[in-house]
């Protein structure tokens with residue numbers, strides 16, 4: 402059978418939670434994912450607890466996957482001025498290798514269909530979608546969710562505005578072994594042109610993931626040189642890189658990360674997760690937002706399928722709710738990133754915040770939501 406109620410393009414966190422949610426509601430779901438599970442991804446691997454109630458509602462329990470409890474946040478400037486606070490909601494440390502695979506296994510057990518191919522085109526005609534990959538047959542559906550992440554050739558096919566702009570950010574990630582690193586800590590360390598996060602994952606290894614402007618990176622060109630010449634200027638990163646044992650042959654990297662605003666609905670496709678917009682990673686909240694956007698989309702899809710909304714109303718409602726929930730957080734994340742990346746401002750801000758950890762907690766709250774009620 403090549404016809405489904407909903408086709409989801411992209412089986413990352415947004416796509417997989419949407420698949421679980423829609424199947425639970427009784428709809429037939431097909432997920433297209435271009436990579437087989439499990440696989441590593443460039444990500445800080447710190448998941449905010451705000452999404453835990455929704456995951457549990459879907460039958461996904463991070464504790465069963467040995468996710469590490471994280472309740473403390475450390476921030477440091479390029480020169481190593483640092484402070485620590487208890488996180489208002491806290492989170493879990495779990496690798497994307499384990500997290501996406503856990504959701505995938507759940508989805509398979511609930512009857513979600515998967516096709517492991519890269520989708521080349523999504524077309525909408527006469528109230529139905531046709532989705533094609535280069536290899537497989539054509540699939541049809543009543544609705545399509547776009548959950549294919551930060552950037553894809555599909556954005557070109559859908560003529561999305563942001564894809565025209567060259568984006569100047571690079572993400573780099575690798576796992577390390579360092580037994581002395583505390584279980585409960587997520588640390589964010591600043592360096593010239595970027596910042597890096599450190600936290601433990603379910604296997605006890607430490608994930609080190611950083612975001613850097615291409616402007617700063619291009620002076621060194623190679624990750625190994627960038628680590629050696631730029632990251633080590635921050636004394637915390639210098640100590641970490643000296644003591645920790647790298648576990649990947651090569652770090653993973655992704656280029657062209659865009660923080661431009663995007664639309665949550667394009668050509669009748671409901672966009673979820675990073676496909677709808679990406680929050681600055683220093684907020685440590687992109688994963689929770691990705692899954693939360695899927696929850697909003699699934700609730701609206703239910704109303705459409707029940708005949709309560711027509712297609713036009715459903716699309717407007719999704720864009721409206723998406724904006725109401727996420728717009729302020731994205732704005733707050735943008736302002737924070739601006740401060741972090743200007744050495745003078747980050748030193749000044751750190752001095753101010755150091756006098757009042759309550760202020761830091763309040764800033765963190767502005768980029769996070771309340772626990773997602775189900």
Ligand SMILES: Cc1cc2nc3c(=O)[nH]c(=O)nc-3n(C[C@H](O)[C@H](O)[C@H](O)COP(=O)(O)OP(=O)(O)OC[C@H]3O[C@@H](n4cnc5c(N)ncnc54)[C@H](O)[C@@H]3O)c2cc1C
Nearest residue numbers: 411413414415435445446447520549550572674675687688
């Ligand atoms: C450097 C960095 C650090 C970060 N750190 C954190 C953090 O610590 N905490 C946090 O909460 N968030 C963090 N984030 C953000 C977080 O990684 C994303 O918000 C999250 O991965 C979004 O999930 P998603 O499902 O939207 O996209 P993804 O996880 O990227 O999933 C998209 C999926 O679509 C597939 N795909 C793409 N194109 C196609 C196609 N044409 N056909 C079929 N499949 C396709 C891909 O293979 C992929 O599996 C970070 C981001 C960056 C860049």
